[in-house]
Amino acid sequence: MTQNDPTGATLSAAHSVLVRAAAVVALIGLWQMLVLAEFWPPVVLPGPGRVWDQLITASDAGNGQGGYAGSTVAERLAVSLRRVGYGSAYGIVIGVGLGLVMGLVPLVRAVAEPFVTFLRALPPLAYLSLLVIWFGIDEEPKVYLLVVAAFPPVAVATAAAVTGVNRQYVEAAHALGATRLGVVATVVLPASAPEILTGVRLAVGVAYSSVVAAETVNGADGIGGMVLNAQRYNQTSVVLLGLVVIGVTGLLIDTAVLALHRAVSPWRGRA
Template structure:
């Protein structure tokens, strides 16, 4: 006698998400998109709130030479980006040309400072007696404000491009040198000894062991150096700095054109954010292991 076959049961759908907080039907990419949308919304609201506070401050001040309204700064943006009533931009150069000249100076000066800082940092981190002698000098230069030695650079090199580039290079060198020296000096001793035991030369150890291990700290120093050079551009362009965004700001300050000054500050800040974003992207590409165990 055969037993009756069991009655067919309805298929139970497999729950796609084990997290009860996630509604059924949502994919794994939904939450990151929602978080990104929330962050974007918060930032937009913050910008709107800041613009509102700015407008209230301008209204309360009642003096556009003291606090210009957002509309006045916007009008200057339009005027300095075009040829208006026969006047081309500011002092004959458009806003983008002023910004481009400053970015060129920052790029050249930062490149010189970063290159010098890398070489000096490697030497300081690998040669103890040079570290003892030169480290106080690097710290001394890092503590000096840019305007403190800009006058000396003008005496040495004149008022053309050379003192500006030297100023930005000197401002960018110490952060890279300090970060590189610290990272190189703190390289894992076991890896260094293992490389030497395998027959690696001093240069091979530096190139294949020390520098890759120090790369995250070096990149942090590079970002700091570029930021310091960018913040020093106004000082670098105090003398014969037009065209240049810092020179434009200094020239507008003399004539109480506060709206032009604020516009120049916005141009410096926004372009600085974009440059730092590019450095972050480069950091993620060149150092993908940073922040991972």
């Protein structure tokens, strides 16, 4: 099979999809087997069928409860995705900007790197209370929490990518008369794009995994709020439903970012 043979790529993609589908089916089968074995009572581990029924019920706005506690699963997911979208977008912009400056100016990197590393080490719940004190209990602390969670991975990846750009490319651009800004735009950023997108992928994942923490404060209208509310009343099937929804949508988002990564750097091969 040659490099230009699209059939091999198609077969490889189809094989990958089949393998992943088989893994999901196997996981659901194992889940059902554990339920049938009755290792735990149904209130602790409900079966896949019960979680599916809960999805149907919670998606029906006319069930007398407006879905679940006044909102359907789709409405709650939209609210959470909006928060993640804003938080990730702001975090990525800040992270790329700061990382670019860190990579280009050693003094800035020496000053900012410990601060960025410090934030990376903090779990979201550690600074959520501080954000609530500063910004109240409306949308601001939720979005700011996701911003703080998202920007360190992008900043670190961008700084590392910029410092790793081949100096010969930069010198060649200067020799051809490019300005410093032109070198950054035409050489540094294109060469750094794959690593930056890797940081973006990590940042979006961190932000999305932090949405449940963000919605512990006045976030009952989101999917994380649904999980927290169900936990209070031992509604295990609703908790599992929320986790499945978060996991599946997170996987779809990650797949989209990975597709963008492959489009920008096809020479890197398939991850």
